[in-house]
Amino acid sequence: MTPSTPAFRELDSVVLRRDLPDAGLRAGDVGTVVLVYGVDAVEVEFVTHAGRTQALRTLAVSEVRPLADDDLPAVRPVRSVSDAA
Template sequence: MNFALYSDVILLKDIVEDGLFAGDIGTVVDIHNVSGLETGYSVEFFDLLGNTRAVVTLPMSYFRQPTKSDIPTVRLLAEVA
């Protein structure tokens, strides 16, 4: 499965060092095709006010497409000083 540029994806694994957790929703902002490697995606994660929280580049296996069974949820983040 490949993801289109600017599509929403759901994170499948925690990326604690970036403050991201499985279930977080991000937007694909770049696609990285390297011969012999799994396709990679740069994904931007936003808060509900539209501020960027993190941009990470990870392999395709870290994401899945949203489905009609998904419901967005909210979790509070620690404020960054």
């Protein structure tokens, strides 16, 4: 991959590297890249298992990593953004 090649493609699964409490997200949550903004940023959608969008965020590529073959999925209840306030 050259420096001008985006690290991610649309529909890639990614893992959040840090908590985003305002969105009800924690490091380790899995999302899907829905748009790539060059080499620097991606738009990522995080959804519940029922298919409800929890958050749609533009993130720096350093804030996410690819989903790895040895990642173990986990389930936790999510607090809505209004619950967090």
